[in-house]
Amino acid sequence: MSRAQRFVSWNEQRFGSAKGVRWLLRYVFPDHWSFLLGEVALYAFIVLVITGIFLALFYQPSDTHMIYHGSYTLLDGQQISEAYHSVLNLSLTVPAGLLMRQTHHWAADVFLAAIVLHVMRVFFTGAFRKPRDVNWFVGLTMLMLAIFEGFAGYSLGDDLMSGMGLAIAYSVAMSVPLIGAQLAHLLWDGSFPGGSDFLPRLEIAHALLIPAALAGLISVHLALIMRQHHSQFPGRGRKESNVVGTPMWPGYALRSIGLLLAVAGILFLLGGLVQINPIWQWGPYEPYLSTNGAQPDWYIGWLIGALRLMPNFEPTIAGHTPIPNPFWGGVAFPGVVFTILFFWPAAERRFSGDRRRHDLLDRPRDKPQRTALGAALLSWVVLIFAVGAADRVSFRLNISYAAQIHVWRVGVWVVPVVVYLLSLSAARALQRSGAHPLRGSPRVRLRRRPSGEFELVDAGSPSPEIHERSGGHGERRCERTTE
């Protein structure tokens, strides 16, 4: 018996696994570059777990104060917390500690970016439709958790930036109507900056609870994909009932391992070469300290933008303050965005009347209303995100900060309407012309039959396939599928 034979039968005799393994090895993945975005997020998560374990072995979640006498002489003699000290030590003294910390930080930023791009891909291609609506909910839940996870992570350092971020988070918690103050006091173990249990809680949330929840949801996400198979774009031989692509073994497995290694490689290059969050420069946090020009990690930017944009509106009713101002930017705004995303599959079913299962993806132009509304929502969020950097624009370009805010208070409502109308007409124009927005018009070859009528000649296949697909509003039309 060869070694491979012995290996397979060893497993088969114990686990009866050959059937499952065979299924896995022959499992077909459809190919499209945009399907890799979710994979990038998965691989960034793996890097996060590995580097995070290393960091967890050095971090001390303690707010006990001490006097710093370490290698970074600029902070010598400063009163700092043990938490901040442990991160300084990890960054400046532990060999490879800074590499791990910076790689972890970069991986978090890439993780969130990949998730957001993946959500956009799923939205604009209609991949959230039945049977993948449950996976859409799982994915959105993971996005929310990932935002909390990232914020909790960079708040652990107890440096000036992390303290400023936590002060804002505390204020947002306080702003929840009726229960806000009690909620904030439960989370922080007392009034801000919190009791001595706060940092240990934050660490447990960041290093155990949220990662465990994410790992569980990732398992569900992947199990559902395996069960339902990946969706695919229409094309030669591709039908609702099948999936055409590369089998797992050997081609796809090698390419996927390649992607994992590439993601890890780029993250470690970033972690080694591109400085991120140099906490020794920020200094320790005290509630009476802050610095100008502070910006959060990118995925919190939309909330900062909303908090900054919100007009000074905080009414009192019978001696109470029912809705403190940070509620609008910090709770209501992300609440509205996620509610729209969560209800989208049901809303689309309701308004289009299309309740069928869909395994073939739309191109964005195929559903002009979905594309235009999605683009409008995206432009709203992106604009508010950009307003979060209005202070940088003010410093660099010397445009009055107040003037920018006054303009965008109106602009964030006007621009999405314009984006909606433009996207709608662009989608309809593309639908009519059949052009690819980047590659231009499709080359169509016609052949005249002896009987006189014309037929389409597909360059790639001897018999051109014509797919019948239903349009956005129940009308049926014939169109030639392009690859």
Added chain:
Amino acid sequence: MRELLLRLLTGWAALKALRPQRSARQPDPATTMEQRLGSSHRAESIVAGLLGLAAVCAFAFTAVYAAGANTQLLGLALGLALLLAAAAAIVAGKAVVRQETAVQERDQLESADATEHVLEITHSGGEGISRRTLLIGAGTAAGAALVTAAATPVASLGPRLDRIHATPWRRGVRLVDDQGRPYSAQQIEIGSFYTALPEGGDTEDLGAGIVVLKLPPELLQLPAGRRGWAPQGILAFSKICTHAACAVSLYRYPTSEQTSAEPALTCPCHYSTFLPGQGGKVAFGPAGRPLPQLPLQIARDGSLRAAGGFDQDIGPSWWDVHRV
């Protein structure tokens, strides 16, 4: 007749027993549509070369670690090792191994038979129960009570809201800087601003930090009830923004005639801007209420002291915040 039935039954059983053997080799889950054996000596050499370089870089990582662990070199070595291995895997996946495009049928998931059967089984479990509503009601009550009981200990996470309005500032508390040195009234100059803390107070307390500044009389327009709060034009405000609890650490004091804007305190987090001359009134930004003012007095020795507590709650607003 009975014999025939028996024979049919045994025949069916035998067929059923035979079945797994007959289809021991199930059809391939995926059928090949196109395939190409792509390997060439060249591609194989490239993969081997890339893997070799990856090994060199990975060794270099260990070497750099041993030689002082320079962060940039560590990142470069490990990053390149991983990227070279990635390139090897991708070239191998695209040019060395067999290239295959295959078709796999999707599971249609829905089975009317199974659905019906599941419903039957579920219903059969409840057969013969006479007081269904009573049991469901009791079960719901027990479930809800258990969930409530399980969630109750969450209340232990935080203390009761007894200290939420408290700050270390009382009448007579001296203003000191972050090194503990007391501030005297002469020290405070127009156009500058100072961070002060309560002498002997906990500097971690959200209410501890205040800003102290001095305005000329023509810029002082305090509300009517605060006449004696700013001796010699020296004012103190909570340093914690009433919007989102960041420290108000920017001070704008116009120094030329052209800039007519009056002095203002700004929070760098969301740029809420307050007018100290008007008792901390909000001039711009999202803050929903003024910056709390602390009445001051000048002691006989010239030192600055609080003349009382804040006029309203410091920090961010909540449902029951005391405001002016």
